[in-house]
Amino acid sequence: MKAITITSNSGPDALQLQDAPEPSPKDGEAIVRVRAAGVNFADTLMTKGLYYGAPPLPFVPGYELAGEIERVGTGVKGLKEGDRVFSAVPFGGYAEKVAVAVEKLLPIPRGRSFEEAAALPVNYMTAYHALYVLANLRPSSSVLIHAAAGGVGLAAIQLAQLRGARVYGTASRSKHPFLLSRGVEAAIDYRSEDFEQRVGQLTGGRGVDAALDPIGGWSFVKSWRCLAPAGMLVCYGVASGSGGRLSSYRSFALSGLFSPLAMMLRNKGVAGFHLGLLPQELLAWEMSELHKLWDDGKLAPHVGRSFPAEQAAEAHRFLQGRESVGKVVLTF
């Protein structure tokens, strides 16, 4: 079978479609014939050696997949060949076949595509954890979402709107019409406008109840300053440090320190998380809540573009070039 392997730290060209051994299912596992695998911004950092917690080279990336059950290991009940399933996996999703523990597999709702299923786990769990668990969003809340037209961003818009919250989003200008069509109150071009000033104007000086920031560096500080009393800044990425080692150090150095005293006196909070390091029970619960919402037709993962697996390098260039809207997926 074929798998896409990261072979060096040379960027997108480090992705090579290679032969890999056929997986065989252990007890309690099933082999999924993958039809679609989600591409995440984190994967692009892995090709540059900039991702904390990546395995040693060479390795197969890929945090999520959707496909059909090809065969099951001993002791597996309730799943059969041909069942359509999707899952989050620790790594290894960019492959034609993957062995997955059956308790991590979920059925794809009727009428939904493999691409949509592969677009759901990482983006929606990230948005769910940030908005519902950490920021405790309420119906009257307002939220500032950075990279709002991206995979996580669009998931966050849907979940925020589902709670009845108002959304302000930052994005490159070409994506603003799309964001406005999605019901965002205002789209802010972070490249030509000062988003902190715009949020001040848009909220009459009050600020927002939550800010979702995967940009890092100075953006964390400005997002904190956008918060209304009792607001929560959720930090979950450092896209501003993705240019290379130097920009990565710069981004960390500029991220700022948040003093507990300032948090107490201003009634503002800061939270951060790394999905890959959250407890499995919490992730499983979040995933099952999201599965129910999707099954009920309350979520609609937006696949912006899908690429055949052999064009994985192209898919990465597209994502890291800030061109994508919604999710990028690979098809096998």
Ligand code: NAP
């Ligand atoms: P994405 O948002 O679909 O793509 C990245 C987008 O970020 C770009 O299209 C670009 O859109 C925006 N961006 C803003 N500043 C950027 C910069 N300096 N360099 C590159 N892009 C920049 O990607 P995603 O996979 O959904 O992930 C979004 C962010 O969440 C990433 O930073 C990722 O690392 C983070 N994340 C964290 C976790 C976690 O567990 N902590 C989990 C998932 C994702 P605009 O120019 O239109 O804004």
